[in-house]
Each structure stands twice: as C-alpha cells, then as structure tokens.
Amino acid sequence: MDLYYSPGSAPCRAVLMTAQCVGIDLNKKLLNLLAGDHMKPDFLKINPQHTIPTLVDNDFVLWESRAIMIYLVEQYAKTDSLYSKCPETRARINQRLYFDMDLTQAFGKYFYGPMMKKTPFDPEARKHLEKQLEMLNKLLGGNNFAIGDSLTLADLSLLATVTTLDVASTAKSANVDIKKYPNIKKWYDYMKAVTPGYKENYEGSLELKKFLD
Structure with a gap:
C-alpha cells in the first residue's frame, strides 16, 4: 500500500x-x-x-x-475504537474532524504567507486563529481525549495540526502560544505520551523550521 x-x-x-x-x-x-x-x-x-x-x-x-x-x-482495523460504529459517537468524531479542517485553514491563512512568501503576519488572521484555538480549548473541556475515554481519529487529526502549530509558533513575531490554553496543553501533553507514531509526527513537523525566521 x-x-x-x-x-x-x-x-x-x-x-x-x-x-x-x-x-x-x-x-x-x-x-x-x-x-x-x-x-x-x-x-x-x-x-x-x-x-x-x-x-x-x-x-x-x-x-x-x-x-x-x-x-x-x-x-x-480489528476494532472500531478509533472510529466508533455508534452513530452518536461517530457523529461527534466527524464533527471534530470537520472542526480540524477549519483549524488547519486558520493556521494556513496566518502562517503560510510569512513562511513561504516572507510577508508580515496579519493581525486579523491571528485573531481568527486564536478564536479557533479558544473553541478547541472549550471543546476539549479538560479531558484527555477529544471524544470519550479513548484515542480516536479526532485526536490523531487534531494532534497533527496542533503539533504543526506548536512548531510554527516559534517563528519571530508569530505571537501565538498554544500553551496559554490550559485544556489544549493538558490534552497535547497526554497525546504526546500515548499516541503511536507521535515521535515521527513531531520529527516531521520540524520540516517547517526551514521556513521560519
């Protein structure tokens, strides 16, 4: 494959x-x-x-x-733990996946110009990204997982995005810090510890550093 x-x-x-x-x-x-x-x-x-x-x-x-x-x-997969067959649970996972698409788009609108074209960071784009992060912080609600009590596709998709945000936020003048959102920080720290493939995910995200100031 x-x-x-x-x-x-x-x-x-x-x-x-x-x-x-x-x-x-x-x-x-x-x-x-x-x-x-x-x-x-x-x-x-x-x-x-x-x-x-x-x-x-x-x-x-x-x-x-x-x-x-x-x-x-x-x-x-041998089980449905990552993508439950329960219609309500699956719908919630799908909702988080769609939300992650919005978060990814907000990230791109704020970071891609400065990274790829060396344009200044746009304060309005930052405000939109921060609104999305505030919503993610609210959706996580202090829980270890995005949905329920175990790892799902919602966690994996969000984790890849948040890892990218974490690395990109080290750019000069980015003024974005995911650590100021307590629920995101708690979830992110837990994901680092329990997610198979996190190390490769993080190492891959470091590719972005070549585009950062």
Missing part, C-alpha cells in the same frame, strides 16, 4: 499515525512539493487533483487525509 506524502504536512502525518494505530505498514513515497513532484505526469495520472496525502491500495486510489484515515480504519 503506497502513501504519497511529505513529512511537513500535518494531514500526511495524521494518516501515518492512523496507520500505526491500525497496525499496517505503508510504503511511503516522498514528494518534494517545492520541486513540483506533485505536478509531474506520473503523479497526475494517480491523482489529478495533485494533493497529498494520496493512498494507493492495489487498484483503489484515495486522497484527502480524513477520508484516508476513515478508510484505513474501516478496511483494516
């Missing part, structure tokens, strides 16, 4: 952590986005939308990280 990915990508790292939790090995195929690997004809034949992560499982091709995560669990 092939996974086209880049270690600096939070969505890619969320898929890698999911695979570790499920207990499957992925054949990782590194794409250099800055070199345009994702726009080469061979990759476009696989994924005309030219996005990562992209999973190839025999003749089945899938992109979008959260769709891949759900597929890996439903196809290969």
Whole structure:
C-alpha cells in the first residue's frame, strides 16, 4: 500500500499515525512539493487533483487525509475504537474532524504567507486563529481525549495540526502560544505520551523550521 506524502504536512502525518494505530505498514513515497513532484505526469495520472496525502491500495486510489484515515480504519482495523460504529459517537468524531479542517485553514491563512512568501503576519488572521484555538480549548473541556475515554481519529487529526502549530509558533513575531490554553496543553501533553507514531509526527513537523525566521 503506497502513501504519497511529505513529512511537513500535518494531514500526511495524521494518516501515518492512523496507520500505526491500525497496525499496517505503508510504503511511503516522498514528494518534494517545492520541486513540483506533485505536478509531474506520473503523479497526475494517480491523482489529478495533485494533493497529498494520496493512498494507493492495489487498484483503489484515495486522497484527502480524513477520508484516508476513515478508510484505513474501516478496511483494516480489528476494532472500531478509533472510529466508533455508534452513530452518536461517530457523529461527534466527524464533527471534530470537520472542526480540524477549519483549524488547519486558520493556521494556513496566518502562517503560510510569512513562511513561504516572507510577508508580515496579519493581525486579523491571528485573531481568527486564536478564536479557533479558544473553541478547541472549550471543546476539549479538560479531558484527555477529544471524544470519550479513548484515542480516536479526532485526536490523531487534531494532534497533527496542533503539533504543526506548536512548531510554527516559534517563528519571530508569530505571537501565538498554544500553551496559554490550559485544556489544549493538558490534552497535547497526554497525546504526546500515548499516541503511536507521535515521535515521527513531531520529527516531521520540524520540516517547517526551514521556513521560519
């Protein structure tokens, strides 16, 4: 099973952590986005939308990280602990996954310009990001897990995003600190200790440092 990915990508790292939790090995195929690997004809034949992560499982091709995560669990997991079959629990997991999409977008609007184009940080974009972090802090509510009493896909997707935020916030003039949100800090510290694949997730996030001041 092939996974086209880049270690600096939070969505890619969320898929890698999911695979570790499920207990499957992925054949990782590194794409250099800055070199345009994702726009080469061979990759476009696989994924005309030219996005990562992209999973190839025999003749089945899938992109979008959260769709891949759900597929890996439903196809290969021995239990439903990561993605409960209970409709209410699954709906709550889905809600957090959709929320994480908003958080990722808020991160991108604030950080990508300064990181990739060396433009100044936008105070309005920071306010929006902080509102999303305040909401995450509220949703976590001091619990160890995003949903219920065990690790789910919601945790894995959010963990990849928050790890990226943690690393990116070291940039000069970023003025974002996830540690000031007590529920996020408590959850994040717990995730570091219990999540399979966290070390690889963190090491991958350090790729962002080459773009930071």
